[in-house]
Amino acid sequence: MTSSLRTSTPVRLFVDDVRFPPDKSWRLVRTAEEALAVMRASQIDTVSLDFDLNLREISPGVWREFAARDGLWLVERMIEERLIWRIPHILVHSANPVGGARMRARLLDAMSA
Numbered sequence: 452m453t454s455s456l457r458t459s460t461p462v463r464l465f466v467d468d469v470r471f472p473p474d475k476s477w478r479l480v481r482t483a484e485e486a487l488a489v490m491r492a493s494q495i496d497t498v499s500l501d502f503d504l505n506l507r508e509i510s511p512g513v514w515r516e517f518a519a520r521d522g523l524w525l526v527e528r529m530i531e532e533r534l535i536w537r538i539p540h541i542l543v544h545s546a547n548p549v550g551g552a553r554m555r556a557r558l559l560d561a562m563s564a
Contacts, residue, residue: 461496483520497540502550
């Protein structure tokens with residue numbers, strides 16, 4: 452882990468491949484792997500999660516779909532590494548109703564176990 456990722460100030464993390472966070476108080480990450488690295492290295496106050504994380508802007512206004520880990524994969528890693536118990540506020544903002552529901556259900560299931 453690099454020291455450039457470490458922070459003691461609580462971070463509001465916005466995980467989305469396309470959209471931007473609501474304001475500049477959020478840290479934007481585009482991939483599940485990047486989100487996991489920030490969560491491991493930082494004190495997270497709030498994380499807002501998207502399900503579909505497979506689009507990349509290859510040039511201005513031109514998007515391509517790539518094979519990528521999705522939000523459910525990220526939720527599973529957060530549970531496996533016990534990160535969900537260190538993050539006071541976990542939100543799912545996905546526009547994918549099925550994927551978002553699966554993420555919410557898995558989080559609720561893990562927290563009630």
